[in-house]
Amino acid sequence: MSQVQEFEKALANSETSVAAFDEHGTSLVKRIQHFLHSTPAAVPLIVLVLSIAVFGVTIGGRFFSSYTLTLILQQIAIVGILGAAQTLVILTAGIDLSIGVIMVISAVIMGNCAVTYGLPTLLAVVIGLAAGGACGLLNGLLVAYMKLPPFIVTLGTWNIVMATNFIYSANETIRDADVDVQAPLLHLFGLNFKVGTAVLTFGVIAMVVLVLFLWYVLNHTAWGRHVYAVGDDPEAAKLSGIQTKKVLISVYALAGLIAAFAAWVSIGRNGSISPSAAVTDYNLQAITATVIGGISLFGGRGSILGTLFGAMIVGVVSMGLNMLGADPQWKVLLTGVLIIGAVAIDQWIRKVSV
Amino acid sequence: MTQEPILTARGLVKRYGRVTALNSCDFDLYPGEILAVIGDNGAGKSTLIKAISGAVVPDEGIIELDGKQVLFKSPIEAREAGIETVYQNLALSPALSIADNMFLGREIRKPGFLGDWLRMLDRPAMEKRARDKLTELGLMTIQNISQAVETLSGGQRQGVAVARAAAFGSKMVIMDEPTAALGVKESRRVLELILDVKKRGLPIVLISHNMPHVFEVADRIHIHRLGRRLCVIDPKQYTMSDAVAFMTGAKLPPEAALAA
Numbered sequence: 138m139s140q141v142q143e144f145e146k147a148l149a150n151s152e153t154s155v156a157a158f159d160e161h162g163t164s165l166v167k168r169i170q171h172f173l174h175s176t177p178a179a180v181p182l183i184v185l186v187l188s189i190a191v192f193g194v195t196i197g198g199r200f201f202s203s204y205t206l207t208l209i210l211q212q213i214a215i216v217g218i219l220g221a222a223q224t225l226v227i228l229t230a231g232i233d234l235s236i237g238v239i240m241v242i243s244a245v246i247m248g249n250c251a252v253t254y255g256l257p258t259l260l261a262v263v264i265g266l267a268a269g270g271a272c273g274l275l276n277g278l279l280v281a282y283m284k285l286p287p288f289i290v291t292l293g294t295w296n297i298v299m300a301t302n303f304i305y306s307a308n309e310t311i312r313d314a315d316v317d318v319q320a321p322l323l324h325l326f327g328l329n330f331k332v333g334t335a336v337l338t339f340g341v342i343a344m345v346v347l348v349l350f351l352w353y354v355l356n357h358t359a360w361g362r363h364v365y366a367v368g369d370d371p372e373a374a375k376l377s378g379i380q381t382k383k384v385l386i387s388v389y390a391l392a393g394l395i396a397a398f399a400a401w402v403s404i405g406r407n408g409s410i411s412p413s414a415a416v417t418d419y420n421l422q423a424i425t426a427t428v429i430g431g432i433s434l435f436g437g438r439g440s441i442l443g444t445l446f447g448a449m450i451v452g453v454v455s456m457g458l459n460m461l462g463a464d465p466q467w468k469v470l471l472t473g474v475l476i477i478g479a480v481a482i483d484q485w486i487r488k489v490s491v
Numbered sequence: 492m493t494q495e496p497i498l499t500a501r502g503l504v505k506r507y508g509r510v511t512a513l514n515s516c517d518f519d520l521y522p523g524e525i526l527a528v529i530g531d532n533g534a535g536k537s538t539l540i541k542a543i544s545g546a547v548v549p550d551e552g553i554i555e556l557d558g559k560q561v562l563f564k565s566p567i568e569a570r571e572a573g574i575e576t577v578y579q580n581l582a583l584s585p586a587l588s589i590a591d592n593m594f595l596g597r598e599i600r601k602p603g604f605l606g607d608w609l610r611m612l613d614r615p616a617m618e619k620r621a622r623d624k625l626t627e628l629g630l631m632t633i634q635n636i637s638q639a640v641e642t643l644s645g646g647q648r649q650g651v652a653v654a655r656a657a658a659f660g661s662k663m664v665i666m667d668e669p670t671a672a673l674g675v676k677e678s679r680r681v682l683e684l685i686l687d688v689k690k691r692g693l694p695i696v697l698i699s700h701n702m703p704h705v706f707e708v709a710d711r712i713h714i715h716r717l718g719r720r721l722c723v724i725d726p727k728q729y730t731m732s733d734a735v736a737f738m739t740g741a742k743l744p745p746e747a748a749l750a751a
Binding site: 174175353354357358359360362363365366369370372373374375376377378379380437438 | 566567570576578580581582583584585586587591592595596597598600609610611612614639
C-alpha cells in the first residue's frame with residue numbers, strides 16, 4: 138500500500154472507535170424520522186387512517202359504510218388521476234399548472250369528434266389523448282430546450298389552452314343525452330358495479346390501476362429512476378450520463394397524456410361535456426393531493442402511492458365535514474392546514490442524516 | 492518510455508470569448524500510470540480535463556485514444572469509449588441508493604419478458620455487482636447497499652464515486668480533486684483506492700492541488716501553465732518546491748523535462 142507520510146503517522150495511535158453520540162431520549166424520534174425517510178408514503182397513509190378514524194367515531198356507522206367510503210373514491214377519481222400526472226412533473230422539481238385545462242380541452246375534443254363530427258368513438262378518444270399529449274409535449278420542449286422555469290411555461294400554456302378551449306368550443310356544452318346516444322363509449326368510466334353495498338365505477342378502478350402502474354414504472358424501470366435523479370440533482374444526473382432533456386420532455390408529455398385520460402374519466406363522471414369546466418381549479422386540487430401525499434416540491438422525493446392517499450385524505454375530509462353539516466369553508470381551511478403540515482413534515486424528514 | 496501512449500492530445504485550443512483557456516496544449520497518458528496534472532488557478536487544467544472527458548469540445552487540435560482519433564461531443568460519448576470521470580462534486584444523486592447510483596444511466600434489466608417488455612430492472616444483479624465492486628476496493632464498511640447516498644459520510648460517497656468509475660472505466664479514469672473535501676483519514680483511504688485502481692491496470696489522471704498527495708502517488712507530473720503543458724517531471728527527481736516554482740513561473744524548467 139502507499140507509503141505513509143510523516144504527519145499521517147500520528148494516525149496509527151488515533152482512537153479507533155467511531156464517534157458515538159448520546160442517543161439518550163432522541164432515539165425514538167430519530168428512528169421515526171428514518172422510517173419516514175425511507176418510506177415516504179407512510180405519513181399520508183397514517184393521516185388517512187387517522188382522519189377515517191376521527192370521522193368514523195364522530196359520525197358513526199353511517200360514515201363507515203362501504204357505500205360512503207366507495208362514494209369518496211368516486212369523487213376523487215378525477216383529481217387522483219390528475220394528481221398522478223402532477224406527481225411525475227413535481228418529482229422532476231417542476232410543476233404543471235396546465236394539466237387541469239389540458240383535461241378540459243381533451244374532453245371537449247373527444248366530445249366534438251364523437252358527437253358533432255360523428256367520428257367513431259374510439260378514434261375520437263385517440264384524437265383527444267393525442268391532443269393532451271401534444272399539449273404536454275409543448276410544455277416539455279419549452280422546459281427542456283428553452284430552459285424556461287416550469288412555473289412560467291405552464292402558467293403560459295394554462296392561459297393559452299384555456300383560451301383555445303373557449304374559442305374552439307364557442308363555450309357550447311355537449312349534452313349528456315347526446316353523448317349517451319351517439320358515443321356511449323365516452324361514458325365507459327362512469328359505469329359502475331356493486332360489490333355488496335360498495336359501488337365502484339370503472340373510473341375508480343382506472344385511477345387505482347394507473348397509480349399502481351406508475352408506481353411500478355417509477356421504482357422498477359430505468360426511466361423511473363432517471364425521473365427521480367433529474368429531480369434530485371439535474372447536474373449530477375447529466376454527468377452520470379442521463380439524457381436529462383429527454384427525461385423532462387417525456388415526463389411533461391406523459392403528464393399531458395394522463396390529463397387527457399382523466400378527461401375520458403371525467404366525461405363518464407359528469408355525463409355532459411362542458412368547456413366552462415376550465416375555470417374549475419382542477420390544477421390546484423391535483424397539486425394539493427400531491428403535496429399532502431408527501432411528494433417534495435423540491436423534486437426527487439416521495440412515492441406516487443402517497444398522492445393517492447393525499448387525494449383520499451381530501452376526499453375523506455370533505456365528505457366527513459359534509460355529513461357533519463359543517464360550513465364547506467371548513468373543508469377549505471382544513472385543506473390549507475394539511476398542505477402546510479405536509480410541507481413542514483417534508484422539510485423535517487429531509488434533515489435526516491446518517 | 493517506450494510504450495505507446497493510451498491517450499494523446501496535440502495542439503488543443505479552446506477559447507472562451509477573448510480568453511484563451513487552452514493554447515495549443517499537448518497531453519500524453521501511458522498505460523498503467525498515474526499522471527498528476529498540476530497548475531495554478533486559471534492555468535487551464537479544468538478545461539484540459541473537460542476536453543478529454545467530453546464536457547468541452549476543443550476549438551482546434553486532435554485527441555487520439557489507442558491510436559484512433561476521437562471527438563467527444565458529450566461526457567456520455569467519452570464514457571462509451573471507456574473514459575470514466577470522478578467529478579469534484581461526485582455526480583451522485585443523494586436520494587437514490589448506492590446500487591442505483593452506481594448503475595445510473597446504464598442499468599441492468601432482467602432477462603426475458605420482464606426485462607424486454609416490462610423493462611424491469613434487475614435489482615439483485617445490480618446490487619450484487621455493486622457490492623462486489625465495493626468489497627474489491629475495501630469499502631464494505633457500508634452496511635446496506637440499498638441505503639440512500641445522502642446517508643453516507645463524505646469519504647464513503649467519494650468511495651462510491653471511485654468504485655463506479657473503476658467498475659466501468661475500461662481505458663482510463665480521470666479524478667478531479669478527489670481529496671479536496673476530505674479529512675486526513677479519508678484522504679488516505681482515497682489515495683489507497685487510487686493505487687488499487689492503478690494495480691488493476693487502469694491508468695489514472697489525477698488533478699489535485701495537494702502537493703504531498705501528488706508526489707506520493709504520481710508516476711509523472713504534468714505541469715500546466717498559461718494554457719499549455721509547460722513540462723512533465725518525474726516526482727523522484729524533483730522536489731515539491733521545484734514543481735511549485737515551475738508552475739508559478741519562478742523558475743524555468745530544465746530542457747530535458749520540456750521534451751518529455
